[in-house]
Structure formats: C-alpha cells, structure tokens
Amino acid sequence: MLPENIKNKNIDLKEIQSLSVDDKLYYLDEMMLIDNVDDYCNFICSLIEDEDKGVRNASAMVITSKKPREAPLKLAPFISSNKIHLRNLVGEVLIKVGEDVIDPLTEYSIGKNDDDQKFIIDIFGMIGNENAVSHILSVLxxxxxxxxxxxxxxALGNIRYEDSVDILLLLYGRNELYVPSVVEALGKIGSQKALNFLIEKFPQEDDLIKYSILESLGAMGDVETFFFLLEKVAEIHGPLVWPLITSLFLLKEKFDLDIPFDDRMKNLLMYTLQEGNPEHKKIALSLINVFNDKDILMTSLKFLGEDYELDEIIKSKMYRNTDYLFDEFPRIVGRKPENLLNILNLFLSVAEYTINELPEQSFQLVQKRNIVYAVSDCLNYHDEEVRRAAMELLFLLDTESALLFIDAMIVDENLWNRLRLLEILDNIYSPDVTGFIEKFSNDPEEMVKERAxxxxxxxTNNNIHPI
Structure with a gap:
C-alpha cells in the first residue's frame, strides 16, 4: 500500500530525501504493479537523481515502463545538469519513453545553450520520429x-526524412566538417536524388569522403550502383577496399546478383581478411560461399579466435571444404601459429564430424599420415591445452599411430592431461594398453595413480580380450 504523502498533491521533497533506500525501493517496486502512476509522477521523477544507484535505476525503470504523462516535463531540467551520469541516465530514459517527449523537450529547449540543444537533438534522432523534424529544421x-x-x-538521417535531402545537399558544400555526416545521413534516407549526387561526387573527393560514400552506397544503392562499384574494383586500394567489398555484398544480397571472381577480386578479399576489422572479415568470408577459393579459406584460419561470430563463419566454411583443410592442415600446424589451439580444436571438431557422419569423405591414407606426423610435434608444445588437443586428435585419427607417441603423453607435466590420457586408454579395448596404464603406477600425483x-x-575384472 502506497502512502498518501508521496502523491503529487501531497508530496514534500524534504520528506522524500529523508526516506531510507529500502523504503524508496519498496515504493518504486509497488508502482510497477499499478497500471497508472500519474499521481506519483513527482515522487518517481525526483528519485532519478537519488544518491543511491539502485534507486536511480528503479526510478528509470518505472518511468520507462509506466510512462507517467508528466514525466518528460519533470525530467527535462536534468538535461542541463552538470552531473554527466545523471544527464546520460535521463537521456536514456527519455529515448525509451519515445515520441511523447518531443513536445515537452521542444518547449524546454527554448533559450537553452548549445550543449543542451545538441543533447535534445540527439535524443530526437535516437527516437526517430518525424514529429521532431520541424524543431530540428528550426534549430538547423x-x-x-x-x-x-x-x-x-x-538526426535527420536517423529519422530518414526524405524532404530534408535538398537541405543536406546544401550543407555538403557549406563546410567540409559536415560532409561525412551528410553522406551518412543521405545513405540512411536513401532517395534517388541523394544516390545520384553521391555517385557524381565520388571521383572528386578525398579518400576519407570516398570511404563514407562507399559505405552509404551499400544501404541506398540500386542495381546500377552495383555495377558502378564493380567498375571500381580495378581502381581501389588500401582501406577503401573494405567498404567497397561490404557494399558489393549488400547489393548482391539485396538484388540477387553475381559478383565475378577474378584475381583482382581475390586480392581484395585477401587484403580484407588480413587488414580489415572483424566486421569486414565476416563480409569477406561470406563471399567465400560464392567463390570457394582455397587460398582465401586457408588465410581465414589466421583469424580463428579473434571474434566469436567470425569463428562460426570460418567453421561453417571448413565443414563444407574438408579436403582443403585436410590437405593444408599439416603445413599450418607446422608453422605453430599463435592461435594453434583454436586451429587444433576446429580440426578436431571437423574430423569427428567427418569420421562419424561422412565416412565416405574421410581421410586418405597419405593425408592421415601427414596429419599424424604434424600433430605429434605438438605433444611437447609449451601450452598444456595444445598438448591435450593434440593427444585427443591423434587417438581420434589412428589409435595405433597414437600409441607410438604415448611415452611423450605419459610424462606430460599437466595433471589433467595425464588424467585425460587415462580416460582415453580406458576406452581402448585392447590388451596392449594395459602396459601403458601400468606406467602410471609411479606417477607423482596420487589422483593419477588411483585412477590408473x-x-x-x-x-582385469572384465577379462578384456583383443578386439
């Protein structure tokens, strides 16, 4: 039950300040159970600046969930606060409340300084409602x-207000500082007039602006834009390659078009994989579905472990191109790359899948021999997880060959690796393994000796016989 003294008509801010944190949180929790909290708006909004973070967050939750009618008007003055954390929290709340804040904030902005004006415009842009356009254009x-x-x-770009294109085109030529933002906004709006303008401007601009234009063309472009970008494949170098590849991919997907694959395109993809950020690399790898190139696939393994989504794309490619992986794996492992563990784990997963689900596509004899030899060299690697993965992979590929290297495994300095080896040996139904298990009777760790x-x-009890 909520007390009467926290209603708008009875509220005393001094009394609110004297409440305990527990009381404030209790009242706010109770308000989450009420359909209409308009009568408590002053109380709720006053707690947005409480000293306790939990109270502030609870106040924000009630406002964004229940949206009391007067909340935008009550919160507006906090936009001018010198407390950055409070200002940012209020901004987040107002954005979540949505279009109902536009009129109160427009009224509040009258006569305010540039910082407050910018903050309010930013909020309107994040809300993305056309009701804010008249105020934005007035300020502009x-x-x-x-x-x-x-x-x-x-903000005009975020709202995607097409009638602002002419204004944005004027601003393009007004100040070079505005150009990247104008290009991005035009890309979001996506009108034909904006598209034609950017394509016309592209040859004249420096690389920074070209980068922004290339990024925008992927979102706003048409089929003609796709072929325009293809023409640029032979001309573009360096970081401009990344937005070019990205926009080509987006337009390819949008219009179901084909990207021709030649040495130049291959080089662009290789450059993107080697120099681009994870998002660009994901796009380049996605194009491998189309091109299916061995060099690109193998290059992608260098980036395994950098990014979870990127890893998943790489894995999916390797599952569909096992022959490439099986052929190149010994050379890759032999170089001992920094992400050796990631590569071993990927190969272990692919090998298990191939052996169990696609036996007809399994390893050729020469492939298996080369892989076993390369992996055995990892049994003395400095990282215990690499040694463990190598051990498991050897036994998966060929038990008989794995047993040739068991002396190195038995003396592994890592306790858990030796225990894992025992578990593997336990599942091998051959009398030959008994002698290897007996070697653990002198292990320095009691846990290992007991398990052996x-x-x-x-x-012995099961009287195991050779298979």
Missing part, C-alpha cells in the same frame, strides 16, 4: 554551432 536554420548542426544532420589402479582393476 538558426544555430551556427558546428556540433549542433552535426547533431541535426545525424581403478582402470586396471576394471579391465
């Missing part, structure tokens, strides 16, 4: 502050 026409103007440009004794006892 009357304010000379570059940061405010940039905020207006970005258990396995030996079990095998």
């Amino acid at each position: 026409s009357s304010n000379e502050n570059d940061n405010v103007i940039l905020a207006c440009i970005e 004794a258990e396995i030996l006892s079990s095998k």
Whole structure:
C-alpha cells in the first residue's frame, strides 16, 4: 500500500530525501504493479537523481515502463545538469519513453545553450520520429554551432526524412566538417536524388569522403550502383577496399546478383581478411560461399579466435571444404601459429564430424599420415591445452599411430592431461594398453595413480580380450 504523502498533491521533497533506500525501493517496486502512476509522477521523477544507484535505476525503470504523462516535463531540467551520469541516465530514459517527449523537450529547449540543444537533438534522432523534424529544421536554420548542426544532420538521417535531402545537399558544400555526416545521413534516407549526387561526387573527393560514400552506397544503392562499384574494383586500394567489398555484398544480397571472381577480386578479399576489422572479415568470408577459393579459406584460419561470430563463419566454411583443410592442415600446424589451439580444436571438431557422419569423405591414407606426423610435434608444445588437443586428435585419427607417441603423453607435466590420457586408454579395448596404464603406477600425483589402479582393476575384472 502506497502512502498518501508521496502523491503529487501531497508530496514534500524534504520528506522524500529523508526516506531510507529500502523504503524508496519498496515504493518504486509497488508502482510497477499499478497500471497508472500519474499521481506519483513527482515522487518517481525526483528519485532519478537519488544518491543511491539502485534507486536511480528503479526510478528509470518505472518511468520507462509506466510512462507517467508528466514525466518528460519533470525530467527535462536534468538535461542541463552538470552531473554527466545523471544527464546520460535521463537521456536514456527519455529515448525509451519515445515520441511523447518531443513536445515537452521542444518547449524546454527554448533559450537553452548549445550543449543542451545538441543533447535534445540527439535524443530526437535516437527516437526517430518525424514529429521532431520541424524543431530540428528550426534549430538547423538558426544555430551556427558546428556540433549542433552535426547533431541535426545525424538526426535527420536517423529519422530518414526524405524532404530534408535538398537541405543536406546544401550543407555538403557549406563546410567540409559536415560532409561525412551528410553522406551518412543521405545513405540512411536513401532517395534517388541523394544516390545520384553521391555517385557524381565520388571521383572528386578525398579518400576519407570516398570511404563514407562507399559505405552509404551499400544501404541506398540500386542495381546500377552495383555495377558502378564493380567498375571500381580495378581502381581501389588500401582501406577503401573494405567498404567497397561490404557494399558489393549488400547489393548482391539485396538484388540477387553475381559478383565475378577474378584475381583482382581475390586480392581484395585477401587484403580484407588480413587488414580489415572483424566486421569486414565476416563480409569477406561470406563471399567465400560464392567463390570457394582455397587460398582465401586457408588465410581465414589466421583469424580463428579473434571474434566469436567470425569463428562460426570460418567453421561453417571448413565443414563444407574438408579436403582443403585436410590437405593444408599439416603445413599450418607446422608453422605453430599463435592461435594453434583454436586451429587444433576446429580440426578436431571437423574430423569427428567427418569420421562419424561422412565416412565416405574421410581421410586418405597419405593425408592421415601427414596429419599424424604434424600433430605429434605438438605433444611437447609449451601450452598444456595444445598438448591435450593434440593427444585427443591423434587417438581420434589412428589409435595405433597414437600409441607410438604415448611415452611423450605419459610424462606430460599437466595433471589433467595425464588424467585425460587415462580416460582415453580406458576406452581402448585392447590388451596392449594395459602396459601403458601400468606406467602410471609411479606417477607423482596420487589422483593419477588411483585412477590408473581403478582402470586396471576394471579391465582385469572384465577379462578384456583383443578386439
């Protein structure tokens, strides 16, 4: 039950400040159970600046969930706060409340300084509702502050207000500072006039602006844009390759087009894989579905472990191109790359799948021999996880060959590796393994000796015979 003294008509802010944190949280929790909290708006909004973070967050939750009618008006003054954390929290809340904040914030912005104007415009841009456009255009026409103007440009792009294209084109030529933001906004709006303008401007601009234009063309382009970008494949070098590849991929997917694969395109993809950020690499790898190139596939293994989504793309490619992986794996492992563990684990997964699900596509004799030899060299690697993965892979591929290297495995300095070896040996139904298990009777770790004794006892009791 909520007390009467926290209702709007009875509220005393001094009394609120004297409440305990537990009481404040209790009242806010109770309000989450009420359909309409308009009568408690002053109380709720006053707690947005409480000293306790939990209370502030609870207040924000009630406001965004229940959206009391007067909340935007009550929260607006906090936009001018010198407390950055409070200002940012209020901004997040107002964005979540949505279009209902537009009129109150427009009214509040009258006569405010440039920082407050920019903050309000940023909020409108994040909300993305056309009801804010008239205010944004008014500020844009009357304010000379570059940061405010940039905020207006970005907001118009986020709102995707097509009628602002002519204004944005004027701003393009007004100040070079505005150009990247104008290009991005035009890309989001996506009108034919904006598209034609950017393609016309592309040859004249420096690389920084070209980069922005190439990024935008992927979102706003048409079929003609796709062929325009293909023409640039032979001309573009360096970081401009990344947005070019990305936009080609987006337009290919959008219009179901084919990207011709030649040495130049291959080089662009290789460069993107080697120099691009994870997002660019994902795009390049996605194009491998089309090109299926061995060099690109093998190069992608260098980046295994950098990014989870990138890893999943690489894995899916390797599952579909096992022959490439099986042929190149010994050379890759032999170089001992920094991500050796990631590569071993990937290969272990692919090998298990191939052996169990696709036996007809399994290893050729020469492939298996080369792989076993390369992996055995990892048994003395400095990383215990690499040694463990190598051990498991050897036994998966060929038990008989794995047993040739068992002396190195038995003396592995890692306790858990030796225990894992015992588990593997326990599942080999051959009398030959008994002698190897007996070697653990002198292990320095009691846990290992006890486990070896258990396995030996079990095998003796079950009277195991050769397969």
